[in-house]
Amino acid sequence: xxxxxxxxxxxxxxxxxxxxxxxxxxxxxxxxxxxxxxxxxxxxxxxxxxxxxxxxxxxxxxxxxxxxxxxxxxxxxxxxxxxxxxxxxxxxxxxxxxxxxxxxxxxxxxxxxxxxxxxxxxxxxxxxxxxxxxxxxxxxxxxxxxxxxxxxxxxxxxxxxxxxxxxxxxxxxxxxxxxxxxxxxxxxxxxxxxxxxxxxxxxxxxxxxxxxxxxxxxxxxxxxxxxxxxxxxxxxxxxxxxxxxxxxxxxxxxxxxxxxxxxxxxxxxxxxxxxxxxxxxxxx
Numbered sequence: 001x002x003x004x005x006x007x008x009x010x011x012x013x014x015x016x017x018x019x020x021x022x023x024x025x026x027x028x029x030x031x032x033x034x035x036x037x038x039x040x041x042x043x044x045x046x047x048x049x050x051x052x053x054x055x056x057x058x059x060x061x062x063x064x065x066x067x068x069x070x071x072x073x074x075x076x077x078x079x080x081x082x083x084x085x086x087x088x089x090x091x092x093x094x095x096x097x098x099x100x101x102x103x104x105x106x107x108x109x110x111x112x113x114x115x116x117x118x119x120x121x122x123x124x125x126x127x128x129x130x131x132x133x134x135x136x137x138x139x140x141x142x143x144x145x146x147x148x149x150x151x152x153x154x155x156x157x158x159x160x161x162x163x164x165x166x167x168x169x170x171x172x173x174x175x176x177x178x179x180x181x182x183x184x185x186x187x188x189x190x191x192x193x194x195x196x197x198x199x200x201x202x203x204x205x206x207x208x209x210x211x212x213x214x215x216x217x218x219x220x221x222x223x224x225x226x227x228x229x230x231x232x233x234x235x236x237x238x239x240x241x242x243x244x245x246x247x248x249x250x251x252x253x254x255x256x257x258x259x260x261x262x263x264x265x266x267x268x269x270x271x272x273x274x275x276x277x278x279x280x281x282x283x284x
Contacts, residue, residue: 039067
């Protein structure tokens with residue numbers, strides 16, 4: 001079930017993005033993940049959307065940033081009742097990297113000007129099922145495994161549920177915090193403080209609620225509750241009425257305002273204003 005705003009943790013992509021808007025904290029998290037220094041970040045963009053043609057598939061990156069040498073995409077990845085296969089992480093990482101490259105090479109520029117790229121998937125599950133703490137991929141020659149393409153890209157998938165013994169202590173603490181919200185060292189303490197500040201941010205709360213208005217998972221929760229009530233009543237009109245009632249309940253439970261719920265019900269069920277107002281009086 002979709003979470004209320006106050007229930008969000010760093011493992012939720014919305015909260016992850018808001019916390020990582022802090023440039024210094026973002027840099028420290030990247031250093032922890034990459035186990036090497038990261039330069040001063042020039043910009044941190046969250047939920048950055050790319051669409052290069054009107055027919056092309058759009059993508060939205062959780063955290064998109066760069067220093068003087070590299071561009072970074074950091075993704076917080078949960079299964080959320082999906083199958084691992086449906087996530088298509090390897091091909092998604094390819095698509096994300098190509099979109100980042102397109103964003104950084106203008107017409108007439110030399111390919112040498114293309115910065116190095118790092119695509120990082122922070123997974124709350126084992127993405128390849130082998131138990132490694134992380135899986136790092138670079139392009140190399142099939143005929144000679146010592147020959148790397150050196151195209152400047154690397155894709156790394158982090159396994160937060162790994163119990164491998166060779167995980168650096170600060171990375172182990174980060175994994176534990178992502179899994180359980182248990183604070184360890186200085187980095188996780190600062191992340192926890194940022195999460196608490198974010199939970200008190202009413203602007204971000206409103207932004208999250210607006211996103212829920214267009215979230216298909218939340219739509220389906222309302223429909224499912226309504227279908228269940230309709231089946232209990234044994235009437236087709238009961239099912240339809242139940243879907244409206246279920247949607248209103250879900251919106252209210254998530255803290256949406258009366259006006260936001262009216263908008264949601266009107267859009268979902270294509271009802272005239274008088275019927276929406278009637279249903280709101282009955283079920284709000």
